[in-house]
Amino acid sequence: MNWLTNKVLPKFRQLTTKQDTPDNLWVKCPDCGQMLFHNDLQANQNVCAHCDYHLRISPVERFEALFDEAKYDLIELPEVPVDPLKFRDSKRYTERLKDARHKTGDIDAMKVAHGKMNGNAAVIAVQNFDFMGGSLGLAVGEAIVAASKLAILQKAPLILFSAAGGARMQEGILSLMQMPRTTVAIQRLKENRLPFIVVLTDPTTGGVTASYAMLGDIQIAEPGALICFAGPRVIEETIRETLPDGFQRAEFLLEHGMLDMVVHRKDMRETLCRIIDLLGTKLKLPPAVMKNSDKKTVAKPSVAKEESAAASSSKK
């Protein structure tokens, strides 16, 4: 990459503009402005090699990067009522849906897959910002309910990558109702003592942040991600002040105690694998450790785990 950027790119820049780059072979980094070769960018999980800016990445690319050997199964998501309010602004909602489906090849803004992560079963749900801004409506809500059910069925953790401009306004109040609905889905998961891990990606705002995306047992964010309830523009209009640098970015939230960690995309799989391994229901302590140490401090959690395992198996 370096020889390319140092030698070829400056010349290349002189010759072309963004619009006439052949076949989208080049992508301009939105942060540092460097031209990035498409294949290199893809190999780097859509992270700029120069400034570490995390560009958006498709749900499929995430699944491939996260599951063992890039192997996973997508689940078919439940059907939901289409355009329940018969909503129309300057365009019909059904038209907007059609466009988004054409653009992404997906039915709505959430994809759910299951597979193995470091040998452990895992369910991953990824919200797709490219589908109507990832907005939370009936379909995304139902996808989360389905993902939670699947995780419970498989006794697996649920890892959710959030990305949304907020609620699907075209579904009106029914989009708002996804806040309690998804919360119930997460509660079911938690009552089964299965980990819910949220990875907040750029941007996660509004009703999405104010429901499932802030209810993780573990809260992770990608570097630089905008994470907020009220968007920066709304706040500026309300208080008529310019906002401080880095306000509502992942690092700012980490500083303010709202996140457990900010994790670079290249470290995401390893981090998630480690977390689910550590939180997993399998007995992780080697027998030697248990014998040699104080039973009160070490043995207790393992007993609790055995009990819950026994309780769940006795239900069968």
Add this chain to the structure above:
Amino acid sequence: MNNFLDFEKPIADLEGKIRELEGLEDGSDIEIKEDIAKLRQKALHQLEQTYAKLTPWQKTQVARHVDRPKLSDITAQLIEEFTPLAGDRAFADDKAIVGGMGRFRGRSVVVIGTEKGKDTESRLRHNFGMARPEGYRKAQRLMRMADHFSLPILTFIDTSGAYPGIGAEERGQAEAIARSIEVSLDVRVPMIASIVGEGGSGGAVALASANRVLMFANAIYSVISPEGCAAILWKTRDKAQEAATAMKVTAQDLLKLKVIDRIVDEPVGGAQRDVPAAINALGDAIEEELTSLVGKEPGELREERRRKFLAIGRLEEG
């Protein structure tokens, strides 16, 4: 009634005339007395006609009327021995959300609601009913307390939304709302939410994930304000009327969508014209709903609440 809405102008004119005549009248002029009676009849008729067919945008205006019942009116009229409880035990006491305990028609309850305030001084003190994270954390604390002591929870909602400010974001507005919804769906006591005026977005649903959601006939409940929706989808706030209609924000629409459970009728001309009568009707409705809930098992109350929300907007029960 001095605060008329724009579409109430004909009524305002009639009532102005009535007041004028009343000023002239010295008690002896039968003709003037008759005129006044006729005008009163006409004004009432006009009021009934107007309020029978309010558009969603007009309802939005009514829902925001400065004389709508406030939480302080409701607690004063419906809650005996109301004992406010303050603070989130972490940072501050947010006065946009008022909560406490008291007795509702003989039964000990926990009350939580947004308070917009009545005059400039109290509006500022209550931040116009726009809560910060501390408000939602106080609400969580009180809901947990209600659960602990097996007290029903009554919430009252009248807010344009949660406060969009720097401090609110720094202290986790989103998390506070998310957690408030979570606690609402976790408690094992009866919970009844009443949308009194504006039910504005996440800031409202944070207190409205209840066993029963009641709504005044002219209240609104929406995912975003009509103006906000218009600004985003129509690219101009001037299309707020269209947005209000398209989003289905009225109690009548929401009952059809099964998002709310019951509409509470308002006095002719809106709750703002007769606040005590409106609050009394609300109290009756709450009492009825509460009576149907109090006998239930704690676990059943929670499970029913959760299932109710899961069923909203679904093609079929799943």
